[in-house]
Amino acid sequence: MTDRPYHHGHLRDTLLAEAERTLREQGVEQLSLRDLARQAGVSHAAPRRHFADRQALLDALAGAGFTRLADEVAAAIAAAGPDFRARLRATGAAYVRFATEDPALMELMFAAKNAEANGELAAGAGRLFTLVGDLIREGQQTGQLPPGDPERLRLLIMATARGIAGIVGPGQPGAGQADALLDDTVALFTRGPAG
Amino acid sequence: MTDRPYHHGHLRDTLLAEAERTLREQGVEQLSLRDLARQAGVSHAAPRRHFADRQALLDALAGAGFTRLADEVAAAIAAAGPDFRARLRATGAAYVRFATEDPALMELMFAAKNAEANGELAAGAGRLFTLVGDLIREGQQTGQLPPGDPERLRLLIMATARGIAGIVGPGQPGAGQADALLDDTVALFTRGPAG
DNA sequence: AAACAATGTAGTCATTGACTACTATGCTGT
DNA sequence: ACAGCATAGTAGTCAATGACTACATTGTTT
Numbered sequence: 001m002t003d004r005p006y007h008h009g010h011l012r013d014t015l016l017a018e019a020e021r022t023l024r025e026q027g028v029e030q031l032s033l034r035d036l037a038r039q040a041g042v043s044h045a046a047p048r049r050h051f052a053d054r055q056a057l058l059d060a061l062a063g064a065g066f067t068r069l070a071d072e073v074a075a076a077i078a079a080a081g082p083d084f085r086a087r088l089r090a091t092g093a094a095y096v097r098f099a100t101e102d103p104a105l106m107e108l109m110f111a112a113k114n115a116e117a118n119g120e121l122a123a124g125a126g127r128l129f130t131l132v133g134d135l136i137r138e139g140q141q142t143g144q145l146p147p148g149d150p151e152r153l154r155l156l157i158m159a160t161a162r163g164i165a166g167i168v169g170p171g172q173p174g175a176g177q178a179d180a181l182l183d184d185t186v187a188l189f190t191r192g193p194a195g
Numbered sequence: 196m197t198d199r200p201y202h203h204g205h206l207r208d209t210l211l212a213e214a215e216r217t218l219r220e221q222g223v224e225q226l227s228l229r230d231l232a233r234q235a236g237v238s239h240a241a242p243r244r245h246f247a248d249r250q251a252l253l254d255a256l257a258g259a260g261f262t263r264l265a266d267e268v269a270a271a272i273a274a275a276g277p278d279f280r281a282r283l284r285a286t287g288a289a290y291v292r293f294a295t296e297d298p299a300l301m302e303l304m305f306a307a308k309n310a311e312a313n314g315e316l317a318a319g320a321g322r323l324f325t326l327v328g329d330l331i332r333e334g335q336q337t338g339q340l341p342p343g344d345p346e347r348l349r350l351l352i353m354a355t356a357r358g359i360a361g362i363v364g365p366g367q368p369g370a371g372q373a374d375a376l377l378d379d380t381v382a383l384f385t386r387g388p389a390g
Numbered sequence: 391a392a393a394c395a396a397t398g399t400a401g402t403c404a405t406t407g408a409c410t411a412c413t414a415t416g417c418t419g420t
Numbered sequence: 421a422c423a424g425c426a427t428a429g430t431a432g433t434c435a436a437t438g439a440c441t442a443c444a445t446t447g448t449t450t
Contacts, residue, residue: 007415007428034406043430045409050428054407107302110361129368155362155369156379163358166305167350173324174350184351188383202397202446229437238399240440245397249438 012050014040019061023104033057055113059121062112065105066124069098073131084144087135089186092161096178099165106165132158144190160185207245209235214256218299228252250308254316257307260300261319264293268326279339282330284381287356291373294360301360327353339385355380 008014015036022031033054034044051057076094080087099106115121136154139145145153164181167174174181203209210231217226228249229239246252271289275282294301310316331349334340340348359376362369369376 005415011428032406033408042428044406045431046429048408110367115366125368152372152375152379155372156359156376156383159358159362159369159376160355161358162361163354163356164351166357166361167354171310172305173320174354177347177350180347181351181354184347188351200446206397227437228439237397239437240400241398243398243439 008040008042008046011040011042011046015047015050015057016060016064019057020064020105023061023108024102027104028058028108031058058108059112059114059118061105062109063118063120063124065102065109066121066128068124069095069109070124070127070131072098073128077131077135084139084142085186085190088139088190089182091132091135092157092164092182092185093178095158095161096165096168096182099162100169100178103165103169110162129154129158139190146189157189203235203237203241206235206237206241210242210245210252211255211259214252215259215300218256218303219297222299223253223303226253253303254307254309254313256300257304258313258315258319260297260304261316261323263319264290264304265319265322265326267293268323272326272330279334279337280381280385283334283385284377286327286330287352287359287377287380288373290353290356291360291363291377294357295364295373298360298364305357324349324353334385341384352384 018036018039019031022036031054033047033051036057037044037047040046047057051060073091073094076090077087080090109121112118112121115125133150133154136145136150136157140147140150140153164174164178164185166172168178168181169175213231213234214226217231226249228242228246231252232239232242235241242252246255268286268289271285272282275285304316307313307316310320328345328349331340331345331352335342335345335348359369359373359380361367363373363376364370
């Protein structure tokens with residue numbers, strides 16, 4: 001049709017990048033394979049070579065999301081310095097910021113259909129869990145977090161972070177309260193013996 | 196076509212009930228207006244008389260969901276007796292149970308598009324917030340919850356409950372840990388001066 | 391009983407995801 | 421160099437869906 005080469009060359013990446021943008025700006029339900037194909041300048045059936053169906057694209061997005069989230073949390077912890085409270089807060093803040101800037105992606109990440117069969121998702125989620133798990137053990141060793149099963153504490157802390165992320169977005173009951181809620185959370189968890 | 200009366204009589208309620216079931220059993224994306232019409236035995240355009248578009252149906256479901264959730268929380272508090280910790284735990288348990296049994300509905304409730312224009316949603320959400328707010332003031336007065344802005348504490352507690360609800364379902368990282376997490380949460384919040 | 395509002399019907403349209411058959415391109419081994 | 425083949429794109433089709441319009445039936449009100 002045009003003088004564009006027959007082979008796009010980076011179609012998969014292009015589709016994913018465009019999909020991530022549409023997801024962020026317009027939500028999942030507005031995400032259409034045909035629309036992505038149009039934006040990439042390929043035929044409506046081309047995406048099928050890279051994603052078996054719509055859900056496969058969403059799963060790929062979820063995998064990339066976990067990878068990025070794990071990166072951002074790791075960077076936040078590293079940048080927070082040695083103080084444990086600062087590290088814990090930075091972790092929560094990174095998590096909440098991610099979820100706030102890209103709520104639709106966050107939902108996708110935790111609603112991914114075939115999590116087991118998604119290597120990148122499993123890797124990213126595993127890395128995230130390890131990061132937070134290590135942080136918690138660190139806090140318990142220095143006595144700044146209460147003792148007890150660290151797995152259980154990790155679940156609770158990650159649940160709290162996700163809960164805060166969920167109510168802090170625009171139009172939600174806690175809009176704009178992210179900082180206050182994070183402060184309260186850190187204080188709540190670290191007011192133990194050595195707190 | 197059949198000898199069914201021309202006017203269904205309870206079409207709106209029938210559609211809502213059927214939609215709630217489909218939502219619970221198959222998720223939002225499987226919810227189709229035409230399918231609901233077929234199940235109700237009416238023409239594909241009939242639902243339009245009661246719901247302007249698909250989103251309007253989802254919003255109505257969200258409203259009904261908030262009403263039911265507020266009812267269940269109120270009942271749980273009433274049934275829990277006078278002990279504050281028991282009341283707090285019952286509230287969280289009711290919340291988590293609701294979200295676990297109907298995760299898709301829960302998502303809808305917090306993703307409702309035009310929350311302001313949805314009277315039932317606003318009423319139900321308001322009632323829920325009041326219930327939890329009153330409970331928190333009660334806990335602060337008896338010294339079993341830390342002092343401070345009760346609104347802020349309510350946000351944090353409701354965020355935590357929602358966070359727990361989100362990771363406790365099947366296929367989630369905290370599957371089956373609802374009771375343990377609720378225990379930890381109650382202990383965490385009530386270990387103040389008079390705790 | 392006439393008018394009218396409410397509620398349901400039938401038909402149409404554009405969009406979409408999924409599928410199939412076909413085609414162009416680039417790579418590999420000889 | 422090139423034959424063969426895997427990869428990645430194209431074109432066309434189909435059924436399902438949400439949205440819309442024009443019309444028909446029923447119930448209510450005056």
